[in-house]
Amino acid sequence: MTGPIQTFTLLQRALHWVMAACILAMLFIGVGMVSTVGPEYLSLITTHKTLGIALFALALLRLGVRARSGAPPLPADLPQPLKLAATASHYLLYALMIALPLIGWGMLSASAYPIVLFGPVRLPAILPQSDALRTILWHAHVYLALAFFALILLHLAAALFHGLVRKDGVLASMTTAALRRGDVPRP
Numbered sequence: 001m002t003g004p005i006q007t008f009t010l011l012q013r014a015l016h017w018v019m020a021a022c023i024l025a026m027l028f029i030g031v032g033m034v035s036t037v038g039p040e041y042l043s044l045i046t047t048h049k050t051l052g053i054a055l056f057a058l059a060l061l062r063l064g065v066r067a068r069s070g071a072p073p074l075p076a077d078l079p080q081p082l083k084l085a086a087t088a089s090h091y092l093l094y095a096l097m098i099a100l101p102l103i104g105w106g107m108l109s110a111s112a113y114p115i116v117l118f119g120p121v122r123l124p125a126i127l128p129q130s131d132a133l134r135t136i137l138w139h140a141h142v143y144l145a146l147a148f149f150a151l152i153l154l155h156l157a158a159a160l161f162h163g164l165v166r167k168d169g170v171l172a173s174m175t176t177a178a179l180r181r182g183d184v185p186r187p
Helices: 010-034 040-069 080-110 131-166
Strands: 115-118 121-123
Touching: 010 040, 010 131, 040 080, 040 115, 080 115, 080 131
Parallel strands: none
Antiparallel strands: 115 121
């Protein structure tokens, strides 16, 4: 590796790790929801809805911060197919972070379920009531969530590949490892 590692901004790193924890929780809550008929179902669905809308807002914020601050460049010696895969996977991650909550919101709207975030705070319906539309959106939500989980595993594998095999600074750019080594953060 040559030169200092450029890092994401502190805000970008904080958003990344907060969202990573929330998304992981969301995936497990989603699995718990569809696998239970017990009394905890209602609390799981309430948490899932609230966390989904929070993640939607954070994803929009993160996208804005990314547009404003950019990202450190990928290593120059990274093969072009891996650069394309990194770019495509990031576009897909952002797309799914935005699409999944919108699809969930649409599904609940089509089901005529109230979308209560907490207390009296409710979201308006964004689609008309329709059983057929609800079914389509439910399937889309489930299959896209599974694809999202697979993409997250791929993202994690790529991060570990960069951090443990290539040791090229890509993983360090999203952690504090670069700062602990005394490398200069990107302005």
